[in-house]
Amino acid sequence: MAGSVNKVILIGRLGKDPEIKSIPSGQTVAKFTIATDERFTDRNGEKQERTEWHNIVAWAKLAEICGQFLRKGKLVYIEGRIRTDSWEDKETKQKRYRTEIIAENMQMLDRKGDDEGGGSYSGGGSYAQKGKSSSGSGDSAGQPPEMEEDDVPF
Numbered sequence: 001m002a003g004s005v006n007k008v009i010l011i012g013r014l015g016k017d018p019e020i021k022s023i024p025s026g027q028t029v030a031k032f033t034i035a036t037d038e039r040f041t042d043r044n045g046e047k048q049e050r051t052e053w054h055n056i057v058a059w060a061k062l063a064e065i066c067g068q069f070l071r072k073g074k075l076v077y078i079e080g081r082i083r084t085d086s087w088e089d090k091e092t093k094q095k096r097y098r099t100e101i102i103a104e105n106m107q108m109l110d111r112k113g114d115d116e117g118g119g120s121y122s123g124g125g126s127y128a129q130k131g132k133s134s135s136g137s138g139d140s141a142g143q144p145p146e147m148e149e150d151d152v153p154f
Contacts, residue, residue: 006081008101010054011109012036014074018058020067030063032056034076056080058103066106079105 012034019031038050056078058066070076080103089096
């Protein structure tokens with residue numbers, strides 16, 4: 001097999017409403033977290049539950065749609081790729097890491113009329129970012145522009 005694969009598929013609930021910002025180049029970025037749950041039985045036969053939080057980043061039109069329709073508690077399908085950034089902490093001089101999922105496709109999964117998530121959108125529409133860069137700052141494959149930690153205004 002030639003090449004490699006970097007693909008993530010998650011289904012979970014939003015931990016808070018998305019943060020929407022515009023970067024200096026004018027491109028829109030949305031950041032939010034989703035929680036996934038894992039249920040298992042430990043060695044002692046006791047049922048356990050573990051919640052994993054995932055940092056999601058969406059760009060361009062997909063970011064705008066996330067900001068418009070997603071709300072805390074909504075069930076959502078996210079498809080994308082994993083990216084880990086590293087930087088040196090200015091105060092402690094320690095190397096820090098942040099792992100994010102760069103969303104390429106999003107689908108709202110709450111049933112029509114389900115107000116549990118608190119949003120007003122009652123669809124199940126799928127929105128994908130397919131190789132488009134609205135500001136020309138990403139490459140032709142729809143990749144977001146490379147940015148330093150200080151470039152994102154949150």
